[in-house]
Amino acid sequence: MSTNDDPRFCTFYLGDLYLGVPVTSVQEVIRAQERTKIPLVSPVIHGLINLRGEIVTTVDLRHRLELEPRTDDHDPINVVVRNHDGVVSLLVDEIGDVFDVADEDFDPLPPTLTGVYRDFVRGIYKLEGQLLLILDTDRLLDLPQITDEPIESLAS
C-alpha cells in the first residue's frame, strides 16, 4: 500500500509517542473490553475479545514496540484494524484525531532510528509541533515468535 492511497490517518498515543495507521485499515475504535488471556502465546498477544460475536485477537502495542508496560490509571483503547490475516485489535493509550496530511510533509525514516522502529515505522509526517509516526500494520502483526514452547519443554 502506498501512502498516497488515502492521505488520512487514524492517530493515537502511546505515552508521548504519536502514532498513526492509514484510516482505510481501521475498522473501528472501541473502549476496553473484557479480555480472555491465552496461555502459551507471546506476551505481545494481550488476549481475545468478543467483538459483536467475532473473536478478535488483541495485541499489546506497548509490548510490541518494547515500551514500558501501561500504568493502570486508565483502560487502554482498542483500535481494530483489518489486514490480510483478518481482524486484530491494537491496544493504545489514547485515541487522537483522524488527520489529513500533506504528502510534502512525509519523510522516510531517519537512518539513525533503530530497533523495532526500523521494522514497524513506515515513515514520519512532520506536523506542527510534533511528529507523527506511521506504523506498518502488516509487519506489526507478523509475529513469528508465537510458539507453544512450554508444551515442547514439557515433552522433553
Add this chain to the structure above:
Amino acid sequence: MSEELDEVMVEFITESYESLDELDRQLVTLEQESNPDSLASIFRAIHTIKGTSGFLGLSKLEALTHVGENLLSKLRDGLLDVTQEITTSLLQMVDAVREIIEHVEADGEEGDTSNEVLLDELSRLERGETLAAAPSPEAAPVPTEVADATPETPAAEVIEPAAVVEPEAAVVAEVVEPAAVVEPEAAVVAEVVESEAALVAEVVEPAPVVEPEGAVVAEVEVEPAAEVVEPVAEVVDDTPKPEKAAASTEDRHASAESIRVDVGLLDDLMNLVGELVLARNQILQYSVEQHDTTFFATTQRLNLITTELQEGVMRTRMQPIENVWNKFPRVVRDLTMACGKQARLEMEGKHTELDKTLLEAIKDPLTHLVRNSVDHGLESPEQRLAKGKPAEGIVRLRAYHEGGQVIIEISDDGGGIDPAVIRAKATEKGLFGRRSDENGNLSDREVLNMIFMPGFSTAAQVTNISGRGVGMDVVRTNIEAIGGSVDVQSEVGVGTVFKIKIPLTLAIIPALVVTCEGERFAIPQVSLRELVRIDGHDPQSAIEYVQGAPVYRLRGRLLPIVYLHEVFGNEAPDNADGVNIVVVQADDREFGLVVDEISDTAEIVVKPLGRILKQVSAFAGATIMGDGKVALILDVLGIAESIGMGSSGERQYGAGESGDDMLDGTIHRMLMFRLGTQRLALLLEMVARLEEFTPDQVELTGAGRVVQYRDEIMPLVFVSEELGIASSRTEAEPLQVVVCMQGERSVGVVVDDIYDIVEQSVDIAPTSTAHGVLCSAVIQDRVIDILDVESVLRSAVPALFQEVPA
C-alpha cells in the same frame, strides 16, 4: 441414462435456466444501450451452454448456440452493430434454447421442434445481411425452401426423416447426401437420432405414412420426404404430449421451489443462529433467577424456537452423502477394467445427510478407501472362483446415523488383511517402535490399525492406483481433522470393513466447560470419557508418580495424569480440597486432565482463532460464553501430541483398550524396576502405592527394618537381599518403595529404581524354579523375570502370614 449423467444434466438445466433468465434481461438492455461488458457476459453464457450441450450430446442445442455464438462474437468484436433485428433473433434463440432445455428436462430428449429458420436467420445476420432481403419466415415449410437451405442446415434436420423411415436406410442415404457437408457432426447426430428412433418406432408402427416402400420414397425424392416426415413428427409430438406436459410443469415447479443459495450466506445465517443460541443461554440463566412465571414461560418458548431454528439452519447445510457417492460407480468400473477384476458396487443409506463442509472433507478419503477395496481388497476372478466365491466381488458402501454421529462403512468381500503379513511388514519397517515388540504384544485388531501409520504399505507391487504407502495415513489424518475416526476390521478370506465415524456438524457442539487459572476452557464432548473427583483429607496423594510422571489408578488401570497448568507452562497447584480429573480420549489413548474446576456442559459455537494463533496446537478454536466473554476450546489431540502421547509416528499400543480388544492372551500390567544391573517386573495388581523414604525414616525393630507409614508400622523387604542380587543403591539415597498389600497390612518392597509400566499379554504360570521368580517373559525386547511377590514376602516376613486368620 446413467445416474451420473443425470446429475450433470440436472445441474446444467438449473444453471441454464438461470442464465437464460439473465440473458433476456441483458439482451434487452443491450439493445437500448451498447455495453461491452454485458455483451461479453452474454457471449460467455451462450458459450457455456454450447460447451456443456456438446459434452452432453445435445447436438441440436449445440448447433443452435454455435450459430448464436458466432453472431455474438462478431458483435463483441465490433464487426457488427447491435440492431433490433439482431436482438430479436438472439431473443428468439434464447427462447429456442429454453424450449430445448424444457424438453430435455421433461424426458432427456431435445424435442422435435425445427429451428432451421432461426438458424438460417442467425447465419445471415452473422454474415452481415439483413433479414428483409431474406424470404419471410412463413415460407420456411415450403419444400423448395427446405431444399435450398439444405447445404447450410445442420445434419439433424435432414437426418430426422432417416430415423423415421429406418427400414429404408439405403434410400434415405440418398436423401441425406447433402448432409455429408456437415460431416463432423454426423457422429453425434447419429446417436441422437438413434435414441429418437426408439421412441418414434413405437408410435410410428400403426401410422400408415410409413407404409410406402423404399421405392416410393426414392421416387418422390426430397419433396415428399419432407412431407412424409411431417405427419410422423406430428404423431410423435402428439402421443406422449399429455404426459410430457405434465412432467414438464411438475419439473419446472420443482426447480422453482428450490433456489440456489450462496454457501457464504448460509454460513452467516449459521453464525447468527450461533449468536442466538448464546443469547438464549444467557436469558435462560437469567429467567431461572427471576421467579416470574410469565417470563419463564416465554423464555421456554424462546428456547424451543431457537432449538428448532438451529436445527433448521443446520439442515440447510445438509446434503445427502449420495452427492459424493455418485462418482464411485464410475471409479469402480474404471478400476476393475484397469486391474482385470470384476466388481459390483452396492450402496445403502445414500440419503444419509451430512454437513456440506464435512461432505467435502470426506470425499478424498472415501475415494481412496473405495479404490483400495477394489485394488487391494478384491481378488482376481480366477482366485475368487478357486476359493468358491462368485467371480464378481462386492464393494459395499453403507451410511447411517448412530448416536449423533454418521457412520460410513466401506466393505468388500475380498481376501481380507492377514495380521501376520502386517506384523511382518511392520517389523521389517521398524514401525513397532522401541516400546513394543512384534511378538504378540498387540492384538490383531491393533496390528490391523497399523495400516494407517505413515509409510506403511503391504502391496507387494506398487501399482499406479495404490500401494505407495502414502494413502492410509492421509485418510486417517483427513478424517481426524474433522473430528472423526476410522477403524478397520478384517477377516482373512472373508473381507475387510473400514468404519468411519464423523460428527454431524462442526459448527455447534456440546462441550464441557472447565476452569483453569481463572480462565474458562471448553472441552468438546466427543473427547470426553468421564469425570473423576478425588476428595478426602489428602486428595493429592491419590495421584502417584512413576519416575516423575503422575498417574491415577482408575478401576484397576493406571491413567496418565496431565495437569492443564503444566501444559500451559505453569506450576501445578496443590489442591487441598479435591482434585478434578477430566478423563479424555485422544486417538486410542486416554488420559486424565487435571483442572481447577468443572463447571457445566454447554452448547458452544466453534469460532476460528485468528491466523496468528493457529500454531498453538493446544487450542481448537474459541467460543463466546453466555456472559459474552470468550473461552478457548481445548484441542485434546493437540495436547496429547504436545506432551508426547499418541503422536502418530510411534504409537504406544496396548493401553486404554477394553473387553474384546484383548483377544490374544491375558493382558497384564507390570511395574518395571531395576536391581543393580538387572531389570525385573512385578504385577501391578499387587501394587498399592509407590513411595519414597529417606534413609533416616528407616527404623530397626526385632523383626527387621520398618518405616512409619500412614499411622502404622510397615515392614520393608529388600528384594536385592531376598534374591541375592547386588544392589546399586548407596546408603544415603532415598529408598524407592513399592507398597504392597498383604491382607490388611502394607509391606514396603524396596527396589533400586522404578522405570516404567508396561501392559502386554504374558502367560503367567509358575514356570521358573528360581526363588522369588514367578516366571520369565519377553518385555520390551528383553527377557525379564517377574517377581513372585507373595513368596518373597512369605520368606522375608513370615509373621505377616501367620497373623492372617485362616
